[in-house]
Amino acid sequence: MDNISVIIRNRNEERYIGYAIQSVLDTFDKPEIIIIDNNSTDNSMGIVNTFDFETIKTYNIDSYSPGESLNYGVTKCSNDYILVLSAH
Secondary structure (H helix, E strand, O other), rough: OOOOOOOEEEOOOOOHHHHHHHHHHHOOOOOOOEEOOOOOOHHHHHHHHOOOOEEEEEEEEOOOOOHHHHHHHHHHOOOOEEEEEEEO
């Protein structure tokens, strides 16, 4: 499926974030992946940066809440369909 944006919420999800991203890449042809991070202090963003995929966009927000992060992520989506995931 083309034309999908996938929002992945992240806060110190080093253990799972790579699996979440790879799952999206394995499932969809050309997804736009939006990572909403809340000041992670582990290596989760380092793992995100190991993916050589041109449409992964990362954003950091300071006041993290599930609703706020999702709403912010939706404003960054450029496709018609949106899928919301948590990193874990």
